[in-house]
Amino acid sequence: MFPNxxxxxxxxxxxxxxxxxxxxxxxxxxxxxxxxxxxxxxxxRIIGWEMSKRMTKDLTITxxxxxxxxxxxxxxxxxxxxxxxxxxxxxxxxxxxxxxMTTSMSRKGNCYDNVCIESFHSVIKKELIFHxxxxxxxxxxxxxxxxxxxxxxxxxxxxSIGYLSPIAxxxxxxxxxxxxxxxxVLLPH
Numbered sequence: 001m002f003p004n005x006x007x008x009x010x011x012x013x014x015x016x017x018x019x020x021x022x023x024x025x026x027x028x029x030x031x032x033x034x035x036x037x038x039x040x041x042x043x044x045r046i047i048g049w050e051m052s053k054r055m056t057k058d059l060t061i062t063x064x065x066x067x068x069x070x071x072x073x074x075x076x077x078x079x080x081x082x083x084x085x086x087x088x089x090x091x092x093x094x095x096x097x098x099x100x101m102t103t104s105m106s107r108k109g110n111c112y113d114n115v116c117i118e119s120f121h122s123v124i125k126k127e128l129i130f131h132x133x134x135x136x137x138x139x140x141x142x143x144x145x146x147x148x149x150x151x152x153x154x155x156x157x158x159x160s161i162g163y164l165s166p167i168a169x170x171x172x173x174x175x176x177x178x179x180x181x182x183x184x185v186l187l188p189h
Contacts, residue, residue: 001088005104006080010116010160012042015170016074019047019067019101021081022114023055024121026144028134035144036060036086038067039117043173044158045166046120046148047071051141057089064095075100082106082114116160124152 012018018041026033034055038048048067052059079101081087087105096103106113128147134140154167161169 001083002103002105004080004107004113005078005102006113008113008115010041015040015042015173016071016077017042018078018080019073020114020117021060021063021079021087022117022121023060023084023086024125025055026051026125026129026134026140028137028140030135030137033134033137033140034059035121036063037117037120038063039120040071040166041080041116043166043169044116044120044161045153045170049144049148051137051144053137055086057086057092060084060086060089061092061095064092068095068099073099073101077101078104080104080106080114083108120152123156124148127156 006018006020019038020041021036021038023034023036026035031053033051033053035051036049036059037046039045040047047070048063048065050059050062050066077099079096081104083105086092093103124144124147128143129140132140132143134143153165155165157163157165158169162172164172
């Protein structure tokens with residue numbers, strides 16, 4: 001299998017250095033709905049997700065493709081997940097290799113190795129899912145999509161990133177980088 005390169009080091013100093021991924025499940029009156037997510041560990045922003053009634057490699061591949069479309073990976077990006085068959089699948093690993101991402105996987109049975117994405121799944125369940133009684137998977141999908149896109153990424157503050165939302169944290173970083181670059185231009189060479 002693959003080594004645990006992340007090794008519970010959850011502080012990242014720039015966007016696009018580490019992505020973490022996992023799958024969780026949501027009950028509806030039609031049965032289970034599975035949610036696969038990809039998070040940029042730097043800002044804790046959810047950059048890719050997919051939902052399906054089946055927990056297959058296609059679920060995780062679609063979430064990964066959405067993450068790639070949202071934030072093109074730079075060579076050397078670490079992609080961390082658990083050891084699930086969906087993440088170990090040849091097709092999934094081929095996509096990671098094609099973008100020169102490095103695979104990292106949690107140690108067997110150790111949820112603490114992927115705690116940041118596990119924490120997001122806990123948060124979305126406590127703040128949204130457990131307060132709902134979804135009649136259909138379609139209803140659950142709409143609700144979860146709205147939570148991620150209009151609340152979590154833009155408004156929900158996180159203590160690990162200075163009590164800012166993921167988008168606000170990324171904007172603050174970009175502003176700091178712009179100011180640093182502007183200052184360097186002014187320095188004599």
